[in-house]
Amino acid sequence: MRWLRFILSHSIFASLCAVxxxxxxxxxxxxxxxxxxxxxxxxxxxxxxxxxxxxSKYSFGKKLPVKLFxxxxxxxxxxxxxASFGMLYCLFFIPYIKIHVAIAIALTLAYTMPLWPFxxxxxxxxxxxxxxxxxxxxxxxxTVVIPAAPVLATETASMLSLLVARFFFVGxxxxxxxxxxxxxxxxxxIHSIATDLSKQTLNKxxxxxxxxxxxxxxxxxxxxxxxxxxxxxxxxxxxxxxxYLLSLQPRGYLFYYFVVDGLMxxxxxxxxxxxxx
Numbered sequence: 467m468r469w470l471r472f473i474l475s476h477s478i479f480a481s482l483c484a485v486x487x488x489x490x491x492x493x494x495x496x497x498x499x500x501x502x503x504x505x506x507x508x509x510x511x512x513x514x515x516x517x518x519x520x521x522s523k524y525s526f527g528k529k530l531p532v533k534l535f536x537x538x539x540x541x542x543x544x545x546x547x548x549a550s551f552g553m554l555y556c557l558f559f560i561p562y563i564k565i566h567v568a569i570a571i572a573l574t575l576a577y578t579m580p581l582w583p584f585x586x587x588x589x590x591x592x593x594x595x596x597x598x599x600x601x602x603x604x605x606x607x608x609t610v611v612i613p614a615a616p617v618l619a620t621e622t623a624s625m626l627s628l629l630v631a632r633f634f635f636v637g638x639x640x641x642x643x644x645x646x647x648x649x650x651x652x653x654x655x656i657h658s659i660a661t662d663l664s665k666q667t668l669n670k671x672x673x674x675x676x677x678x679x680x681x682x683x684x685x686x687x688x689x690x691x692x693x694x695x696x697x698x699x700x701x702x703x704x705x706x707x708x709x710y711l712l713s714l715q716p717r718g719y720l721f722y723y724f725v726v727d728g729l730m731x732x733x734x735x736x737x738x739x740x741x742x743x
Contacts, residue, residue: 488504
């Protein structure tokens with residue numbers, strides 16, 4: 467179990483989930499897949515998450531001497547460094563996405579700003595819902611716009627529909643994590659959508675997000691007239707709803723970092739299975 471916990475806690479699994487969503491974008495928008503772009507998304511996700519965890523440890527952990535802190539968190543530093551080099555190496559072969567990468571980096575930095583070691587950054591912890599919106603949009607942007615870059619001009623409508631569906635899909639997963647972290651966020655004076663809204667309001671918002679996700683996702687499938695993808699998406703939607711209902715009760719570590727995050731791989735797997743018919 468130690469190796470599984472390592473993969474989950476250091477965002478290796480989350481990075482694979484991002485790759486799976488890129489595959490789904492390639493497949494649904496009929497874009498030729500690129501292994502270099504898969505590698506880029508994997509490394510960029512791994513880099514950004516380990517950078518976030520490193521900052522989080524520094525902001526909320528015990529204040530240690532710099533050398534001791536780096537030693538204690540050397541795995542995060544190592545993964546961030548290796549993944550950053552991997553990301554830059556891949557980018558050399560796909561220079562046409564540079565502008566999109568710059569936007570994605572800006573979004574990532576904006577999300578991590580409340581953790582920066584500056585006095586003014588602490589005020590950003592009151593952002594609340596903006597935190598969830600930023601994270602969900604960053605995921606949607608990286609896993610839809612970047613892989614869809616070759617067809618942005620020709621498949622604009624379908625790309626935007628998929629972007630909306632992906633945003634609300636990831637947004638629902640973010641809310642599930644925000645609900646779990648309510649006590650921790652309150653202790654650290656961090657606002658989130660779950661701390662700022664009542665449970666009843668949050669449930670209504672999740673229902674609205676689920677409806678928009680389903681409508682936008684079905685529009686993408688309708689555009690390409692693929693009944694099997696229709697069926698796969700409906701099954702995925704039912705799974706997302708079921709996992710959300712399960713999350714309303716206390717759950718363990720594996721539920722969140724394997725089952726909830728795993729919905730991204732489940733969604734991509736459903737898309738893959740639909741292509742076999």
